[in-house]
Amino acid sequence: MPIGDIKAAAKRKAKEKVVSTAKRKVTGGRGGGGGSRGGNNKSGKKKSPILIIVLVVLVIGAGFAAWHFGFLDGLLGGQEADAPAVVAVDGTMEIHFIDVGQADATLIITDAGTMLIDAGSRRSGPRVVEYLQELGMTEITYVIATHPHEDHIGGMDLVLNGFTIGQVLLPAVSHTTRTYERMIEAIETHNIPTYAPQVGHEFEMGGAIFTVIHPGTEEWNNLNDWSLSLRMAFGNFSMVTTGDAEHPAERAMMDTGLYLGADVLRLGHHGSRTSTGQEFLDMVAPSIAIIQVGTDNRYGHPHDDVMERLEAAGLRIYRNDLHGDIILTTDGTNIDIQTERAG
Numbered sequence: 487m488p489i490g491d492i493k494a495a496a497k498r499k500a501k502e503k504v505v506s507t508a509k510r511k512v513t514g515g516r517g518g519g520g521g522s523r524g525g526n527n528k529s530g531k532k533k534s535p536i537l538i539i540v541l542v543v544l545v546i547g548a549g550f551a552a553w554h555f556g557f558l559d560g561l562l563g564g565q566e567a568d569a570p571a572v573v574a575v576d577g578t579m580e581i582h583f584i585d586v587g588q589a590d591a592t593l594i595i596t597d598a599g600t601m602l603i604d605a606g607s608r609r610s611g612p613r614v615v616e617y618l619q620e621l622g623m624t625e626i627t628y629v630i631a632t633h634p635h636e637d638h639i640g641g642m643d644l645v646l647n648g649f650t651i652g653q654v655l656l657p658a659v660s661h662t663t664r665t666y667e668r669m670i671e672a673i674e675t676h677n678i679p680t681y682a683p684q685v686g687h688e689f690e691m692g693g694a695i696f697t698v699i700h701p702g703t704e705e706w707n708n709l710n711d712w713s714l715s716l717r718m719a720f721g722n723f724s725m726v727t728t729g730d731a732e733h734p735a736e737r738a739m740m741d742t743g744l745y746l747g748a749d750v751l752r753l754g755h756h757g758s759r760t761s762t763g764q765e766f767l768d769m770v771a772p773s774i775a776i777i778q779v780g781t782d783n784r785y786g787h788p789h790d791d792v793m794e795r796l797e798a799a800g801l802r803i804y805r806n807d808l809h810g811d812i813i814l815t816t817d818g819t820n821i822d823i824q825t826e827r828a829g
């Protein structure tokens with residue numbers, strides 16, 4: 487399988503590169519600006535091992551403190567936090583932006599578990615199930631239902647009934663549709679643990695650190711603005727994904743003070759003009775944009791204004807309607823993207 491080949495190639499490079507990047511980040515953090523670089527011990531006098539250990543602990547501690555207090559500053563002051571310290575990773579991660587037409591389904595595969603963010607629409611749900619089965623999957627560690635709209639949870643009952651699920655994460659909002667009921671019935675039938683995390687909640691899978699960046703405690707009238715949104719960091723690589731969150735939710739994310747910078751932005755609301763505001767785009771400052779959107783959809787997604795914004799920022803743009811399935815592989819430093827079609 488080509489994926490296996492990509493994984494094997496990326497794996498060889500991963501360890502060394504990411505560790506060195508992590509060191510650079512930690513020593514370069516706000517609290518560690520004293521120039522005590524890890525690699526300078528060869529020249530000059532030998533330092534005692536204890537002194538070196540103490541120095542390393544101090545530097546890492548300072549980096550952590552900078553990150554930790556930066557986070558709190560941000561929460562209190564509504565300003566952007568510093569980037570969290572990079573955690574070195576082994577192995578690789580794959581992110582599959584599955585072509586489900588005018589709907590969302592993103593699969594994350596790490597060495598220690600899998601995550602499915604949304605399960606396509608009622609119509610494309612079978613395609614999601616088939617896709618996961620073709621990969622040989624029988625279980626999913628985390629399933630995320632970003633919000634209760636049909637183009638995100640339409641295939642959820644099929645997925646929840648067809649695989650062994652570790653946990654379902656979803657926002658604390660319900661809906662009156664039969665689609666939503668089917669999802670809840672599947673959760674109850676299989677006794678699947680569910681959890682509605684809030685802003686700032688962090689969890690780990692295979693070295694990847696996921697931070698919930700939305701929603702918080704506020705109530706939203708627009709279901710899209712309830713979208714459970716994440717920033718995920720794997721080594722030096724990062725991605726922000728926001729479901730169908732629109733401008734007001736993006737504003738709320740910026741106001742959390744959480745660090746939102748990321749290499750990849752999986753665009754909100756299929757590239758609709760209601761999402762991906764300039765300020766939000768500037769804050770995430772991605773180099774790659776992914777748009778989960780269907781060919782000739784009746785909403786005119788992605789919107790020209792958004793496309794212009796992405797092009798002005800010089801982003802590499804991948805779209806399911808043009809590229810088919812999009813598979814991103816990373817070792818925590820390098821990014822490789824394979825697409826089903828040339829686009």
Ligand SMILES: [Zn+2]
Nearest residue numbers: 635637730755
């Ligand atoms: Zn949607």
